[in-house]
Amino acid sequence: MMDLEKHIKQKPSDFVVEEVIPFSPRKDGQFQLFLLKKSSLSTLQVVRFLSKLLKIKPSDIGFAGLKDRFAVTTQYITVPSDVNIPDKLCFINKGGKWLKAESIDFGREQGFCMERVGFTDQKLQLGDNSGNRFVIKIRNIHKEQRKIFYHNLEIVKKYGCANYFGEQRFGSVKGRNDFIFLYLLKGDVEKALKTYFSIKGSLKHWGNWELFYRDLRGNLEDYEKDLILGLKRGLSFEKAIRILPKNVRLMFNFAFQSFLWNEYLRRYIESKYPFKRVNFIHSWKLSFYIEVYDIEYLKNLEIPYTGREYSVNDKLFKEIIREIIDKFGIKEKDFGKEVAGIKVLTDGLRKAVFFPQDFKIVGKTKDSITVSFFLPAGSYATILLRNLLS
Template identity: 55%
Template sequence: MVKLYTKIKQKPEDFVVEELPILEPKESGNFYLLKLHKSNTSTLEAVRILSRFLKIPLKEIGFAGLKDKFAVTTQYLTIPDSYTVESCCFGIKNNRWVRKETVNVGKETGFCVEILGKVNRKLNLGDLKGNRFTITVRNFEKNLRGKFYRNLEIVKSYGFPNYFGEQRFGSVKSRDDFVLRYILKGDFDGALRSYFFGKSTVDYWGDWKKLYKTLSPALEEYEKDLIKGLMRGLPAEKAFRILPKNVRLMFNFAFQSFLWNETLREYVEMKYPFVRIPFINNWKLSYYLKVHDFKHLEKLEIPYTGHVYKPEDPKLKKVMKKVFKKYGVKEEWFDKETAGMVVMTDGLRKAIVKPEDFRILEKTKKHVKLQFTLPPGSYATVLLRFLIKG
């Protein structure tokens, strides 16, 4: 199998993402609208650095989506106008984040924010029209080209399964080890151990001073505060709440996204001829090769839990039951309040997606450059896995 990231992310500028904003800047409003232009930096990392340097609480900075780290991306932020905000840049110097006059985004690790104007409300997750991707696929050998164009015809006819991509699973440090599963069982000590080490065995767990000394060089400030809390004698649940809420919610998103992906994979395998493609953590994604009921599939929405949005498709209902049984999901977990948040909530997500404005901008014997637009919440890497590896 072709390794995806030997093809599409050799350089940050090979993977360009532009957020299509839903808000237009105006002269007045209660929030600043800023453009964030970054490379080799995750959205959360950029927001945390901005928060620390500008002394703005993390929860006050709004954004519409999480953009890839190893890429050149443009997206938008909001900050209440009660804070002092200015256009600025940040980069790495001597292994530390520092403020800089300029950053050569795409060539350097770092980011810049530019004030565009004002808006009347905060940006929340999903507040965007979509994302435009410009992606260079390298090492485009002859054997890959045939596969690529064959799979592209399938995508043009039937779209592709709308799986959550690997960015959604940044909190999963080892296979099937989800922090949320510990939280749902009330095991906050296990949740913290999983957060820091995944399923790895650590002989000094509980020796908080040693833990701090060992991990602190690589930790975020809030992670250091968490361990300091344990050192002061805080119980695991209270220490866990030191993590910012958006970080805690990521544990919920990761587990629910995994269950949703597994549901869609099982559904595809039940109904259509398919190819199974390696994903992260030894997981698999299955892509259909032909669809006999495209009108049905195109409209199909898969619920996260089904306790509010009941699946009408009998095969989907059967698959959801199978997946939940396999992973030990209990009904009492749905809409459960724990660790200062509500988890395992229900919602709907489209089963498939069709890229819009798909164009081949350049092609040679060594590379091809693609451009396309996807709706909010859909992942270019999920499409590329099929085009390159299917």
């Protein structure tokens, strides 16, 4: 079976992402608009550093999407106009220490540069981008796999690609069904926190907060240190978890809802079309159709997250959603409930398929292919590549 990790992101420069926004910068406005280029850093790592540097809250910094960490990415961020920032700012991260720099070698160094490109009257929010342009080098692609790639590319050009959520959505999930969110929903906040910190290191000294802090200190963000020190001071687990930034707590909910949505789509495809099954993370599977007899219907189909606010007219989908929600023990009272200070299991719509635009082969060697393409906001290049390489 195809292992995506051996084909992409061997170097950050193998995976280049450029965000596209649907408006032009203005000459003045309530928010400064910066173009942020980063390498081997997550968007949130940069946002947390900037909030400390500029002495503002992380929530004051707006961005339209979370970009890959192990990649070279360009995106836009907004900062209130009354915050004093140089026109250009570069920092390198060396061993956890941030060092100011004149410029950065994005192919070799971990760091970021941001440059003011204008102003806007609206703070950027998640989803405000039009989409992203990608240039990706696919390595270790032998003769037989190259044939598979070109065969699958013809299918994608004709029928699009199933619009699954990619692995970036599941950073808080350690095992197959080990969702932090489900522990929170059941009220077991201690188990939720144990699962969260197990991703950081050993739980050997759980409960002895001084030793636990010592064991994990080198791997912790500042807010995670604050949480453990809060437990040491006698905070309850229920109060301590709220020390995690809201966007981190929201990720627990998003990870579970994204998993459910992926399962809806996988089951739907397997019920209607000829398909191939592909390995995903945590031994999960994704299924991609290889032929579609109702493409006009499918390309316009939008799938709800819960079906509570947005009704489901497709009878097959309605049945699948009900079965999967029942399987995980989700009750009517859980929808829109407040858990750990966030509203969970809320509804929304997501397109069932996407069509990559301007897909081009821009480079070839004996064992690699470099491709460029544009994807609409919310669609994942890693999902497209899993489809093309399987």
